[in-house]
Amino acid sequence: AQTVTQSQPEMSVQEAETVTLSCTYDTSESDYYLFWYKQPPSRQMILVIRQEAYKQQNATENRFSVNFQKAAKSFSLKISDSQLGDAAMYFCAYRSPRAGGTSYGKLTFGQGTILTVHP
Amino acid sequence: EAQVTQNPRYLITVTGKKLTVTCSQNMNHEYMSWYRQDPGLGLRQIYYSMNVEVTDKGDVPEGYKVSRKEKRNFPLILESPSPNQTSLYFCASSLRPGQGLNTEAFFGQGTRLTVV
Numbered sequence: 001a002q003t004v005t006q007s008q009p010e011m012s013v014q015e016a017e018t019v020t021l022s023c024t025y026d027t028s029e030s031d032y033y034l035f036w037y038k039q040p041p042s043r044q045m046i047l048v049i050r051q052e053a054y055k056q057q058n059a060t061e062n063r064f065s066v067n068f069q070k071a072a073k074s075f076s077l078k079i080s081d082s083q084l085g086d087a088a089m090y091f092c093a094y095r096s097p098r099a100g101g102t103s104y105g106k107l108t109f110g111q112g113t114i115l116t117v118h119p
Numbered sequence: 120e121a122q123v124t125q126n127p128r129y130l131i132t133v134t135g136k137k138l139t140v141t142c143s144q145n146m147n148h149e150y151m152s153w154y155r156q157d158p159g160l161g162l163r164q165i166y167y168s169m170n171v172e173v174t175d176k177g178d179v180p181e182g183y184k185v186s187r188k189e190k191r192n193f194p195l196i197l198e199s200p201s202p203n204q205t206s207l208y209f210c211a212s213s214l215r216p217g218q219g220l221n222t223e224a225f226f227g228q229g230t231r232l233t234v235v
Contacts, residue, residue, distance in 0.1 A: 033222050045226035097216050105150050105216050109161035
């Protein structure tokens with residue numbers, strides 16, 4: 001079974017600075033999907049960024065980028081030019097592309113990292 | 120607008136009183152699932168459904184039931200709620216794995232359940 005670990009329960013950053021959230025995972029699969037979700041106080045789960053494991057290029061979405069290290073099974077999220085609206089809980093998640101098995105379609109989540117942005 | 124709608128958003132109930140949390144999606148997704156979120160544990164899958172009348176257990180299914188009679192709806196049923204089911208619940212829908220490259224899951228607004 002896959003596992004996802006976020007070792008930083010809390011992180012903080014000054015507005016306009018850069019912060020990196022860590023995520024490691026364990027899997028025996030060679031192809032899979034990784035995600036970062038943001039959960040603001042409204043509780044809504046918002047997709048921030050997605051990475052397909054077969055792609056070597058790191059995904060980017062505006063101020064958000066990832067550092068995907070497949071061999072090390074690491075998937076960190078970098079937020080540049082942090083804004084007050086970035087304050088939220090961030091979840092790293094893994095999804096298998098396999099069309100069968102006990103992990104069918106399941107998102108496996110890390111424990112979450114609470115990000116505080118200081119003005 | 121593509122969305123997953125959950126109701127209610129907040130629910131306080133007493134031990135043993137049956138309740139249902141509804142979930143509906145308008146994206147024609149075949150795959151739907153329920154998760155519970157607890158502090159320090161992230162989100163864990165309760166049940167999932169691959170299509171109408173096809174459901175299966177996730178990681179924490181004890182004390183829950185689901186049904187999938189229509190493609191758009193996937194209600195979560197707690198027949199005899201207990202205090203350890205106090206949690207934040209999310210419904211999610213997506214394409215089936217292998218159905219395309221876009222495997223993003225769309226989440227409902229969440230239901231905060233308190234069982235006293």
